[in-house]
Amino acid sequence: xxxxxxxxxxxxxxxxxxxxxxxxxxxxxxxxxxxxxxxxxxxxxxxxxxxxxxxxxxxxxxxxxxxxxxxxxxxxxxxxxxxxxxxxxxxxxxxxxxxxxxxxxxxxxxxxxxxxxxxxxxxxxxxxxxxxxxxxxxxxxxxxxxxxxxxxxxxxxxxxxxxxxxxxxxxxxxxxxxxxxxxxxxxxxxxxxxxxxxxxxxxxxxxxxxxxxxxxxxxxxxxxxxxxxxxxxxxxxxxxxxxxxxxxxxxxxxxxxxxxxxxxxxxxxxxxxxxxxxxxxxxxxxxxxxxxxxxxxxxxxxxxxxxxxxxxxxxxxxxxxxxxxxxxxxxxxxxxxxxxxx
Amino acid sequence: xxxxxxxxxxxxxxxxxxxxxxxxxxxxxxxxxxxxxxxxxxxxxxxxxxxxxxxxxxxxxxxxxxxxxxxxxxxxxxxxxxxxxxxxxxxxxxxxxxxxxxxxxxxxxxxxxxxxxxxxxxxxxxxxxxxxxxxxxxxxxxxxxxxxxxxxxxxxxxxxxxxxxxxxxxxxxxxxxxxxxxxxxxxxxxxxxxxxxxxxxxxxxxxxxxxxxxxxxxxxxxxxxxxxxxxxxxxxxxxxxxxxxxxxxxxxxxxxxxx
Numbered sequence: 001x002x003x004x005x006x007x008x009x010x011x012x013x014x015x016x017x018x019x020x021x022x023x024x025x026x027x028x029x030x031x032x033x034x035x036x037x038x039x040x041x042x043x044x045x046x047x048x049x050x051x052x053x054x055x056x057x058x059x060x061x062x063x064x065x066x067x068x069x070x071x072x073x074x075x076x077x078x079x080x081x082x083x084x085x086x087x088x089x090x091x092x093x094x095x096x097x098x099x100x101x102x103x104x105x106x107x108x109x110x111x112x113x114x115x116x117x118x119x120x121x122x123x124x125x126x127x128x129x130x131x132x133x134x135x136x137x138x139x140x141x142x143x144x145x146x147x148x149x150x151x152x153x154x155x156x157x158x159x160x161x162x163x164x165x166x167x168x169x170x171x172x173x174x175x176x177x178x179x180x181x182x183x184x185x186x187x188x189x190x191x192x193x194x195x196x197x198x199x200x201x202x203x204x205x206x207x208x209x210x211x212x213x214x215x216x217x218x219x220x221x222x223x224x225x226x227x228x229x230x231x232x233x234x235x236x237x238x239x240x241x242x243x244x245x246x247x248x249x250x251x252x253x254x255x256x257x258x259x260x261x262x263x264x265x266x267x268x269x270x271x272x273x274x275x276x277x278x279x280x281x282x283x284x285x286x287x288x289x290x291x292x293x294x295x296x297x298x299x300x301x302x303x304x305x306x307x308x309x310x311x312x313x314x315x316x317x318x319x320x321x322x323x324x325x326x327x328x329x330x331x332x333x334x335x336x337x338x339x340x341x342x
Numbered sequence: 343x344x345x346x347x348x349x350x351x352x353x354x355x356x357x358x359x360x361x362x363x364x365x366x367x368x369x370x371x372x373x374x375x376x377x378x379x380x381x382x383x384x385x386x387x388x389x390x391x392x393x394x395x396x397x398x399x400x401x402x403x404x405x406x407x408x409x410x411x412x413x414x415x416x417x418x419x420x421x422x423x424x425x426x427x428x429x430x431x432x433x434x435x436x437x438x439x440x441x442x443x444x445x446x447x448x449x450x451x452x453x454x455x456x457x458x459x460x461x462x463x464x465x466x467x468x469x470x471x472x473x474x475x476x477x478x479x480x481x482x483x484x485x486x487x488x489x490x491x492x493x494x495x496x497x498x499x500x501x502x503x504x505x506x507x508x509x510x511x512x513x514x515x516x517x518x519x520x521x522x523x524x525x526x527x528x529x530x531x532x533x534x535x536x537x538x539x540x541x542x543x544x545x546x547x548x549x550x551x552x553x554x555x556x557x558x559x560x561x562x563x564x565x566x567x568x569x570x571x572x573x574x575x576x577x578x579x580x581x582x583x584x585x586x587x588x589x590x591x592x593x594x595x596x597x598x599x600x601x
Contacts, residue, residue: 060395060410087395087410087424087471111468113371114407114594126466138455141394142432142475145424161432162478165504165516166451168470171460176517185517216396216410217423273412280407332412334403338592 003180009172011137016054016082017193017228019154025228030255034207037260038237041312044259045072048229052102053195054082056148056223061089061113062270062278064215066200066233068263068312070094075306084194085109086144086219090270090283093121094306097298099128104136105192107144115283118290120298138171143189148222150191159186197227200266201251202275204234208257209243209250215273217251224252233263235275265316265325276328281341282319347577349488349530350599351585352549354380355577357486357528363387365437366430368394368476371409373486374440376585376595377528379405384584392430394472396422405590409472428472431479438525439480441473442487445498448542448563449512450505450524452477452485453498460500470502477503478518482525489529495562506541530599532557533574537566547572 017025031037039047049055059065070091079100083092086107093110095101097120110125111117128134139147142162150158163169164176164187175188199220204210210232212220224230232252237260243250265272269279269286289297309315316325323342330336347355354373358381361367369378369391378391379402390399395410399419406413415421422430430436443452444467454473458464477483483505487493505524507513514520527534527543535546544566545557550573558565577585590596 061408063408063410063412089408106469108468108471110466113409114375114405117467122466126463129466130462138469140470140474141424141472142428145428149425161517161519162428162475164478164518165507165513166474166501167460168455168474168502187517214421215412215415216393216421218395218410219424221423222425271408271411273415278407278411338404 004178005175006178006185007169007176009169009174011171011173012175013173015156015190015193019156019191022151022193022228023154029228031258032255034254036206037208037257038206039259039261041068041072041233041261041263044231044261045069045076045078048231048258049073049078049196051078052080052082054084056084056194056197056227057088057091058197058199058218058220058223059091059267059270060087060216060218062283063267064200064272065091065267065270066198067091067268067270068233068261068266069198069231071306071312071315074098074100074302084144084148084192086139086141089113090286093118097121097124098302102134104134105139105144106136107139107141109136112283112287115287118287120290120293120295123293124295137173138168140168143174145219145222147189147192148219148226150189151193151226152222155191157188157190159188161186163187192226194223194227196229196231197223198231199224200233200263202234202272203236203238204232204260205238205240205243206260207240207254208232208252208260209240209254210234210252210257211243211249212251213274224256229258230256231259231261232257233261233266235264235266235272237262263312266312268316268319271332275332276325277331279319279324279328280338345579345582347582348596348599350596351582352577353486353528353530354585355581356533356549356574357484358384360484360526361387361389362438363389366390366392366435368392368431368436368439368480370439370441370473370476371471372442373595374442375406376590377486378440380585380589383588384581390419392427394427395424396427398422405594407594428475431475436476436480438482438484439476440484440486441476441503443485443503445493445495446485446487446527447495447498447505449507449509450485450527450536450543451498451501451507452503452505453500455500455502457499473503477505479522481522483523484526484528485524486528489531489560491560491562494560506536510539510541531560540566542566544568545571547574549574550576
């Protein structure tokens with residue numbers, strides 16, 4: 001007696017990290033002590049991000065994304081990354097535009113939602129895929145969320161009732177079986193454990209007890225719990241006593257976290273719900289440089305904002321400094337209108 | 343009482359009138375956010391909109407630019423995560439899902455992944471996002487798209503989100519939850535529904551200025567034409583005012599309907 005396999009995707013892979021390997025890692029490597037984990041982005045990336053890593057990124061599209069960490073990854077030349085690509089957009093484009101990604105598990109790819117499909121970024125992906133430098137496995141935002149969740153539960157797969165009837169299944173790594181209990185068809189999606197998760201939050205203490213204070217949680221709960229290493233960047237460092245007053249608001253306790261980076265405005269040009277809104281002008285600039293299909297304008301964009309600066313603070317000055325950031329704070333709370341940026 | 347409007351405004355307003363009150367509706371990125379926001383503001387609905395990354399029942403003070411941006415959790419009833427949002431749909435609470443796409447066929451199958459061959463595409467699009475799950479789980483899926491022959495095709499290049507697949511019973515046969523599927527399609531020219539027997543797209547109502555011939559000519563598959571066809575009323579001044587002033591004042595999406 002076995003469970004009957006009804007259909008298989010063409011991209012089935014042996015898991016790169018199995019639940020037992022993950023358990024061993026947790027036993028041997030994850031910090032238990034409440035120790036000060038604060039460091040700068042440069043140190044954290046050097047210590048915890050490696051070529052070839054499976055990477056999970058926080059937030060969605062251009063909302064609560066860890067831009068300070070991503071810039072550092074670009075500057076340190078880290079490459080050959082495997083992206084957990086549910087709800088990803090501008091953040092993953094930063095890496096793909098610069099040729100740092102060799103595999104992408106696609107929930108959502110390239111697009112900037114309402115702002116459109118960046119042309120040069122699209123061409124880069126199409127070209128890299130044609131040349132075999134980039135492989136894509138098709139998933140969707142639901143199954144990617146559940147794959148993180150399955151890993152966070154410490155189990156090897158999770159049964160779902162989507163992905164049936166479409167072409168995505170064919171180009172996925174999923175399996176369809178007959179449920180041994182209901183005898184209905186279900187799809188099994190493999191859990192996705194990652195090497196490193198890059199998570200941006202509103203508040204954290206120096207140990208990594210952290211809060212997402214506002215806005216959608218997206219897939220982050222699963223991502224934090226299913227990554228071998230977690231780099232947390234936070235808008236603000238707060239006292240542990242503050243957290244203890246309202247423990248129901250703590251998003252993650254310290255033992256999941258390996259590094260804590262204080263990164264004010266660390267999601268720029270993205271939104272940080274409850275703090276500052278999307279820098280629409282900056283994203284429009286990104287969309288505009290994408291119109292040049294020689295790739296030259298996009299390259300200049302990265303030279304200007306990432307490679308010619310040494311830190312995220314320097315970048316923030318370049319994108320408009322205090323005046324601009326104050327405007328984005330006012331925009332978040334509807335005190336000013338979009339389109340009137342200083 | 344009418345005035346000048348572009349086809350994006352017309353399509354949005356027609357679709358917004360159809361959103362049923364006191365229901366749970368899943369809202370995809372782009373035009374569906376515009377329609378839902380308009381319906382909430384123009385009709386003062388008590389719907390609960392859900393966004394795939396966690397926003398439940400927000401007020402949307404301005405047009406969200408992303409399904410995750412703070413406008414999708416503004417004065418919301420709850421903020422969840424992606425898993426929870428999709429699980430709510432999987433367990434049967436999604437009365438409606440509202441989606442867009444690049445291509446659609448006569449069975450309401452949607453493509454938002456590639457144009458051309460999958461391995462050597464003419465264009466790679468963002469892919470499913472939340473759409474596959476929405477289209478799998480929602481009792482009724484509403485779709486909104488520009489009406490062009492190249493978008494309304496005999497067979498989509500790739501099925502990202504399942505419609506009725508290849509006809510009656512096909513969804514159930516592949517294992518999708520029963521009694522789900524496409525409900526209406528709103529376009530710049532008309533509204534379609536689906537024939538109960540054949541599960542094929544059927545002309546339901548014509549937009550002002552559009553004719554049956556016009557719909558047939560601009561659709562790449564054979565449209566079912568019933569004996570009785572409704573006519574969608576033109577936008578009212580009030581609808582246009584709210585859409586332009588309160589929903590998308592910077593014409594981020596409405597601007598696409600120009601020229």
